[in-house]
Amino acid sequence: MIAKAKDEHPVGKAVEAAPPAIPSSPDDKPSIPRQALAELARLQAREQLFDLLMASLNVVLWVFDWRAQRLIYVSPAYERIFGRPASAVLESFAEWQQSIHPDDREQALAGLAEVLEKGAIEQREYRIVRGDGQLRWLSDKCFCNEGDGQGRSIVVGIAEDITEKKRFESELQMLATTDALTQSSNRRHFFECAQSQFQLARQGGFPLAFLLLDVDDFKRINDNHGHQVGDQVLCQLARCGASLLRRGDLFGRIGGEEFAALFPYCRPEEALQIAERLQRSIRRLVFNAEDRPFRITVSQGLVSLRPDDTSLSALYARADEAMYQAKRQGKDRIVQA
Numbered sequence: 340m341i342a343k344a345k346d347e348h349p350v351g352k353a354v355e356a357a358p359p360a361i362p363s364s365p366d367d368k369p370s371i372p373r374q375a376l377a378e379l380a381r382l383q384a385r386e387q388l389f390d391l392l393m394a395s396l397n398v399v400l401w402v403f404d405w406r407a408q409r410l411i412y413v414s415p416a417y418e419r420i421f422g423r424p425a426s427a428v429l430e431s432f433a434e435w436q437q438s439i440h441p442d443d444r445e446q447a448l449a450g451l452a453e454v455l456e457k458g459a460i461e462q463r464e465y466r467i468v469r470g471d472g473q474l475r476w477l478s479d480k481c482f483c484n485e486g487d488g489q490g491r492s493i494v495v496g497i498a499e500d501i502t503e504k505k506r507f508e509s510e511l512q513m514l515a516t517t518d519a520l521t522q523s524s525n526r527r528h529f530f531e532c533a534q535s536q537f538q539l540a541r542q543g544g545f546p547l548a549f550l551l552l553d554v555d556d557f558k559r560i561n562d563n564h565g566h567q568v569g570d571q572v573l574c575q576l577a578r579c580g581a582s583l584l585r586r587g588d589l590f591g592r593i594g595g596e597e598f599a600a601l602f603p604y605c606r607p608e609e610a611l612q613i614a615e616r617l618q619r620s621i622r623r624l625v626f627n628a629e630d631r632p633f634r635i636t637v638s639q640g641l642v643s644l645r646p647d648d649t650s651l652s653a654l655y656a657r658a659d660e661a662m663y664q665a666k667r668q669g670k671d672r673i674v675q676a
């Protein structure tokens with residue numbers, strides 16, 4: 340069944356009135372002209388086709404009377420997607436508004452209002468809370484004709500459930516930005532984010548620190564305890580690093596046993612304190628491999644943004660040099676340059 344407002348309207352008009360009486364014999368009066376009967380049959384067939392089409396569509400087609408501020412038609416998919424009765428939303432548009440997630444409501448309704456000026460809004464996505472409490476993502480496009488000469492007033496829309504598409508997109512985003520082993524940012528994502536912070540710091544004259552951290556003698560850990568234990572070391576190291584960050588800091592695995600961190604708005608003394616805390620926390624980690632507990636150490640290179648660092652690569656190169664200096668000086672230390 341098509342859900343329609345009770346008032347008649349050309350778009351969602353219900354054929355609810357009883358059909359004209361059909362004569363039982365050729366002598367019954369008044370008779371209905373053959374042509375009218377044929378037209379009635381044609382209209383009924385069209386209505387059935389329309390109902391079938393609307394029922395099989397998995398998008399909500401809707402028609403909104405802007406002046407009256409009420410929906411005059413929603414297609415059957417409304418009840419499936421929103422998990423709410425169509426009669427309630429046709430009764431009051433507030434029902435639709437209340438279904439929109441509170442964080443998205445203002446932007447979604449502003450988009451609807453904009454269609455009056457623009458004629459079409461094709462990019463409108465928001466979350467709804469279904470009747471059963473489930474959260475769904477909708478793409479809700481809307482269009483508006485010139486109307487009756489007194490300004491636009493009838494808005495038509497197509498709302499589609501894009502929850503699966505959104506889930507897929509966010510999984511893809513996770514895969515593209517996360518290191519599969521340690522779940523920290525991967526090299527590409529770390530440097531992309533670092534680049535934005537670098538530009539902000541250069542333009543605004545804010546302090547910025549860059550830290551490189553490399554596990555000492557990691558090859559020996561692999562050789563002594565096996566590659567799997569080596570992997571566990573990297574995972575625990577990543578968790579330890581992430582736990583010491585401040586809000587807004589970046590942390591990522593940029594190579595085999597090499598991690599990097601970027602500290603925006605962070606002065607050199609403060610950055611050194613973070614690096615020292617990290618060094619101490621890593622030294623305290625204990626790993627168990629076949630009842631042979633062992634600990635690890637790391638070497639760190641720490642630099643702060645200088646006026647002659649004209650690119651992120653320049654800052655990175657200085658941090659790399661500082662880290663190798665720490666290795667050359669005997670490892671298990673921080674070199675700040």
Ligand SMILES: Nc1nc2c(ncn2[C@@H]2O[C@H](COP(=O)(O)OP(=O)(O)OP(=O)(O)O)[C@@H](O)[C@H]2O)c(=O)[nH]1
Pocket residue numbers: 520553554555556557558559561565566567568569570573594595596666670
């Ligand atoms: N388990 C494990 N090992 C890795 C991974 N990526 C790289 N490695 C190993 O990390 C080791 C790095 O060895 P080296 O570059 O010689 O460095 P190191 O032994 O840490 O020596 P120093 O840097 O001088 O302290 C190599 O044996 C790599 O095979 C990984 O994802 N998992």
